[in-house]
Amino acid sequence: MKGWTASDIPDQTGRTAVVTGANSGIGYVTARELARHGAHVVLACRGESRGKEAEALIRSEVPEADVQFARLDLADLSSVRDFVRGYGHDRLDLLINNAGVMALPHRRTVDGFEMQFGVNHLGHFALTGLLLTKLLATPGARVISVSSGMHALANIELRDLNSERSYRRWMAYARSKSANLLFTHELSRRAQRAGAGLLAAAAHPGYANTNLQTAGARMEGRRAAERVMELGTRIFAQPAEAGALPTLHAATAPGVRPDSFTGPRIHGRGTPGPSWRAPWTRSDMASEQLWGASERLTGVAYEALERTRA
Numbered sequence: 001m002k003g004w005t006a007s008d009i010p011d012q013t014g015r016t017a018v019v020t021g022a023n024s025g026i027g028y029v030t031a032r033e034l035a036r037h038g039a040h041v042v043l044a045c046r047g048e049s050r051g052k053e054a055e056a057l058i059r060s061e062v063p064e065a066d067v068q069f070a071r072l073d074l075a076d077l078s079s080v081r082d083f084v085r086g087y088g089h090d091r092l093d094l095l096i097n098n099a100g101v102m103a104l105p106h107r108r109t110v111d112g113f114e115m116q117f118g119v120n121h122l123g124h125f126a127l128t129g130l131l132l133t134k135l136l137a138t139p140g141a142r143v144i145s146v147s148s149g150m151h152a153l154a155n156i157e158l159r160d161l162n163s164e165r166s167y168r169r170w171m172a173y174a175r176s177k178s179a180n181l182l183f184t185h186e187l188s189r190r191a192q193r194a195g196a197g198l199l200a201a202a203a204h205p206g207y208a209n210t211n212l213q214t215a216g217a218r219m220e221g222r223r224a225a226e227r228v229m230e231l232g233t234r235i236f237a238q239p240a241e242a243g244a245l246p247t248l249h250a251a252t253a254p255g256v257r258p259d260s261f262t263g264p265r266i267h268g269r270g271t272p273g274p275s276w277r278a279p280w281t282r283s284d285m286a287s288e289q290l291w292g293a294s295e296r297l298t299g300v301a302y303e304a305l306e307r308t309r310a
Contacts, residue, residue: 003265003271006244008253009036010037010252010254012037012093014038016039016089016091016093016094017031017034017039017040017093017094017096018092019041019044020045020097020098020127021045021098022098023051025240026243027096029240030244030247032062032065033248034248035062039066039094040067040089042068043067045069046071046072046075046099072127073110074124075110075119075123076111077122077299087131090137091137091138091141092134093142094142095127096247097127097144097145098247099123101115101116103173104116105169106167109122109123113297114167116173116175117172117176117179119176120173120176120179120180121183121294122294125183125300126300128187132302132304136196136197136304141197141198142198142201142251143198143201144202144247144251145181145183146247147177147180147203147261148173148204149206151177151178151277151278152174152277153171154171154174155280155286156178158289158293161290181202182281182286182287183294184200184261185259185282185284185287186288188201188258189259189284190302194305194306195308196305196308200259201256201258202250202262203246203247203249204246204262204263204275205263205264206264206269207238207243242264245271246263246272249262260274261276262275
C-alpha cells in the first residue's frame, strides 16, 4: 500500500503558517513543503543570517514560494514577545512548534530556565499562548508540537522542572519531550472544553538526519564524539525529507484527531501513522499541573480560551 507523502498535502493557498526552527532539518523541509503547496510561511528562526539563507534557498527550490524570515529566540521570552508583536497577519492557520535542542551540556536560557526545558517546552508554550487570539480567530487552525520517541525515557519531574537537583542531558531531553506531549494533551482538552475549533496534535520524526544529534558534542568541543554521531546518523537515519512527513501529515491531512501522536510507522522510519506514546503523557492531572507551572514561569496565561468558554 502506498504511504502518505508530501505530494498528498492538500492545497494550502490562502493559509498562513509559522514554523519554528525553519532554517534547517525537519523545520526547513516542513516550511518548504507547506510553501510548495501554497501557504504563506513565516520562518521563525533564532539567527538572522541562517534564517535569511533558508528563505533564499526555499525560493530557489520553489520559485513561487511565499516565505518570510522573522527572528525568534525561544531561549529568550522577550524575543518571543517581540516576534508576536511583529506578527502582522490577521490569521494563523498552522503553528508548527518544531524548534528544539537535544542533549546539551548544562546551560540556562536568558530567563534562567534549564535550556532544554526552556526552549523545547516553555518557549513554545509562551509562543502559542501569545498567538492564541490569532489561532482562535482562524477556522480549522492547528497547533502541531514536535516531540520525540525518546520521550519514553522519562516523565517530567514536577518538583524539579529546571533540573536544579541533578542534570543528566538525555533525561532532561526526554522530560522536555514528555512536556511537549503533555502540553498537546492539555491544550486539546482546554480547546474542546471551550468549544473552540482549534486542533492540537503532536508528531515525531523518528530517527532523522538533522544537526540535533551533534550539537551537544560540538558545543563541548568533543570532536571524536561529534564524528561518531555524524557517522551513525549518516548510516542509520532517514533523511530530513522523510522525517518531516509526520509533522506535515499532522498539520495538513484530513481526519487528524485531537491529541493524536503521529510518527513513522516502523522503527523510526517509513510513512506516517499513529505512534505509541507513554501513558503518562495523557495524564489529566500531570498536564494540568505542568500547564499551571508553565503559566507561572512564563507569565503567559491562555485567557482567550477561557473567554471562548464563557
